[in-house]
Each structure stands twice: as C-alpha cells, then as structure tokens.
Amino acid sequence: MFKGSICALITPFRDGEVDEAALERLVDWHVDQGTHGLVPCGTTGESPTLSHDEHERVIELVVKKAAGRVPVIAGAGSNSTREARRLHKHAKDAGADAALSVTPYYNKPNQEGLYQHFKALNDHVDLPIFVYNIPGRSVINVNVETMARIAALPNIVGVKDATADLTLPALYRQEIGPEFIQLSGEDGTALPYMAAGGHGCISVTANIAPKLCADFQNACMAEDFAAAREINAQLMPLHTALFLEPNPTPVKFAAAELDLITEQLRLPLVPVAKRTQEAVRSAMRHAGLL
Numbered sequence: 001m002f003k004g005s006i007c008a009l010i011t012p013f014r015d016g017e018v019d020e021a022a023l024e025r026l027v028d029w030h031v032d033q034g035t036h037g038l039v040p041c042g043t044t045g046e047s048p049t050l051s052h053d054e055h056e057r058v059i060e061l062v063v064k065k066a067a068g069r070v071p072v073i074a075g076a077g078s079n080s081t082r083e084a085r086r087l088h089k090h091a092k093d094a095g096a097d098a099a100l101s102v103t104p105y106y107n108k109p110n111q112e113g114l115y116q117h118f119k120a121l122n123d124h125v126d127l128p129i130f131v132y133n134i135p136g137r138s139v140i141n142v143n144v145e146t147m148a149r150i151a152a153l154p155n156i157v158g159v160k161d162a163t164a165d166l167t168l169p170a171l172y173r174q175e176i177g178p179e180f181i182q183l184s185g186e187d188g189t190a191l192p193y194m195a196a197g198g199h200g201c202i203s204v205t206a207n208i209a210p211k212l213c214a215d216f217q218n219a220c221m222a223e224d225f226a227a228a229r230e231i232n233a234q235l236m237p238l239h240t241a242l243f244l245e246p247n248p249t250p251v252k253f254a255a256a257e258l259d260l261i262t263e264q265l266r267l268p269l270v271p272v273a274k275r276t277q278e279a280v281r282s283a284m285r286h287a288g289l290l
Contacts, residue, residue: 001071001097002130002158002181003199004036004217007206008044010248011058012261018054020061022261027065029260034214035206038062039100041075043137044204044248049266056090063095073202077102077132081117085124098128100160100202105138111146122153129155134162134185144168148175160185160202161193169196187213187239191232194220204247205238208254209287237283244276254280258289 007030012022030038040062041047041055050058059074066072074091076099078084084101091099104117121129131150135141141163142150150156158181161168166189169182184193184201193201194217206213212235219228242250249265249272256263257280263271272280284290 002037002073002128002183004201004221005034005206005210005213006037006039006071006073006183006200006202007035007210007213008042008202008204009038009040009062010207010252010255010261011041011045011047011050012255013264013266014262016264016266018050018058019261020057023058023061024065026260027062030206030210031066031069033210034218035070035210036200036214036217037071037073038066039073039075039202042100042132042202043102043134044207044251045075046248046266046269047075049269055087056094059091059096060094071097073098073100073130075100079104079107081120084117084121088121088125088127088129092125092127096127098130098157100130100132102132102134103138103140103142105140108140111143114140114142115146115149118150118156119153122155125155127155128157130158130160130181130183131156132160132162132185134160136162144171144175147172151176151180157181158183158199162186164189166192166196169193169198173197187242188236190216191220191225191228194228195225204242204251205235207248207251208258208260208284209235209238209289212287234287237286238280238289241276241279241283244279245272250276250280253277254284254289257281257284 012019074096076087162185
C-alpha cells in the first residue's frame, strides 16, 4: 500500500483560513495524475501553524475525498508524547491508513527517550506508524540500532528518511529486513535512495509535478533506472529550486503559478523573494510545467 510517489500535501489558505474547496480539488488532481499516496498535515502542510481543530479537519477532508483511491498517511507528530497519542487516535478515527510521526523536536530526547516515545504511540492505537526522521528540523537523529528496536514494535511499519544519508537504506535492510518500508524524504536524492532499496518518496515536488514524480517512481519500482534517470534530470532543477527558501514557501509560489491555490502562507513564513520566484519559474519551464 505504501510505495511510490506520496505527496507531502500543501495546505491551501484563502483569506487566512484553510481553503477547503481548493484542498479537495488537490486530492482529485493527485489521484488523476497518478500520485500513489497523500500526506496531509506534515511540514509541507504547515502543520505547526494549524490549530488542533484545523489539523483534524484537514485530515478528515483528505481521507473523505481520497475515498480509498489512494492511501492517506496522516501527519500526527508532536514533541509531546501525550499530544502525539491524541493525534494518532484522531488519525485512526478519521480513517487514515497510517500516521507519520516526527521525532520529538526541541526536547532533544536521548535514544532511549526516542524508543519510549514511539513505544507509547505503538501501544496507544492500532494504526500503522511511520517514523519521520529529520534531524535538520528536529535536532535529533534516530540511530540505526534504535530504529531497529522501534521497528520491532508491531505497529511501526516504516520510516520517512529525511537525513540524506544514502547508506541508511542498505543498513536498515541489513538490520531490520526488506519488509521495513523505507520512504525517502528528500526529492533530490530519491534516485540513489530507490536504487539502494527504498520503496518510495514522500515528495514536496509532487505538489506541482505529480505525474512526473509518479512516472519517476514507477520507473524506479520497475527497476528501469535508465528511464528514471531521464525523468530525474527533468525534475532536478525543480527539486533544488523548491528548497532555496524555507519549505513550503517556494512550492506554494509554484502551485499558485499553476492556479492550483493562492500563495497565502501563515507567519512566520513569508512569500519568496523575486530571485527565488525566477529560479522556480525557470525550473518549472525545464520540467515542462510552464
């Protein structure tokens, strides 16, 4: 169920509120374009600035609109284990297929604390859980030994790996086994990640190039890496341009250029600078999107 191009879905806003109609249109568009799955309320979905009610509403809308056509992995992480447990329970009740749970940020727990956090989530609700390991944002890293301990818990099914460490797919396969679902969290390194044993990518770029990202992942999953390299070359400038400023500010600009959403963000995020706009437009032209 969890493989291929899984979009880290943006949250559209209009007049400062969640634009529910635009969100529903995005879900239909992704299904039509071949996206293999959706992740609402992650980093790209500006989850830190959503209220609890908004967070739950976005999950519910995406699950309902997806209607089983593609799996939904609900963003459900927190640096409070108690709060994360509540979000996981809501994801289960809303009908999400899995939860994505970021490592606790700011608190900086040690490896035992990380294990106990995920054990508490595992024990609280019967729902598949992906560990979201992103030390660049959370300031902590789950080491291979701890990931193996966490993976032994029955509800932990995989990882979103945003470390850019391309030794990890092989190490996880060795320590945990091939059944552990490895999803890249880095568009720019998804090609070598897939070649090393990955199962897919939770993608930012898929927000604006869903068909290309799906075609790329389909080629990788078929082990047609010659075709995957061609598509990757088409997408690489976009992978780079979308991270010239804090995510999701460039991808929201790009989505607005395609008339998918308004460019609205919530503070402390602000619209991208002119030079970034030009870089994103250039990359979109290279990818054949403009």
